[in-house]
Amino acid sequence: MKLRKVVSHINIPVAAMSDIAFLLLIFLMVVSALDQSQKLKLNVPTVVHTSSISQDQVFTVFVDKDGFYYYKGEEKDVNEISFLYDKHASLFPDAILQVVGDVDTEYDVIDLLLNTLRKNGPIDAAFIAKTKKDEEAADEH
């Protein structure tokens, strides 16, 4: 009896691989948030000890060295920030005000922000800062 030679071609379908890769790429680009402090070129103050700040329910205000306030990349005045913070705090009861200031920002500006936001009740706040170690690590990069 003559045996029939079976020729099999095993192929892994790779046609959809580029679609998956591009979908992953689009997902990464959409979910990644831009670091606003880099956009504003803020030089964050240095302190002796820092602790990590929880990013849950956080309300971040950037204050540049000229004393202008920024929220989500847009310049706002202190009353607008106060209104937005109240709106945020009504949605998130454990809201934390996160102040990202520059070393050359005058403290009066930060004080005005804290006092304006505190008018409608107590607030939780954190000052974003880095340690000397963080600064050295950043310089190496």
Next chain:
Amino acid sequence: MKRLKIGGKRVSTEIPTSSQSDIAFLLIIFFVITTSFALKTGLKLDMPKKTDTVKTVSMEQIDKVLITQDTYLINGKKTGMQGLADAILALNRPNLLIEVRKGVKYQHVLDFIGLIPASGANISVRMEK
């Protein structure tokens, strides 16, 4: 597969897409490597809660600190950056009233506030009147 006949030769009209996934994965690898996670660190202020009651403290129980552009005055005594940590630890009262002079830089204030957690003191910060 469609083929065009150019000059007697048959040429494929398909765009080669086999390297498309390589390009996409290279782009992903580039983004993954260059992305830095924004880990936020800083000074967490332990602020009074809504439920906390107001405590009245007499001025005798408070140490006063004045922060000026170039120095710190702890109970009227001039203290530079060096020896500041020791001066704060030497204070035996748990309440500090920090007054900041107009025009003082944020970094200068944080230099002082950053040393407070080690002393465990309660602080109140306001602008100088």
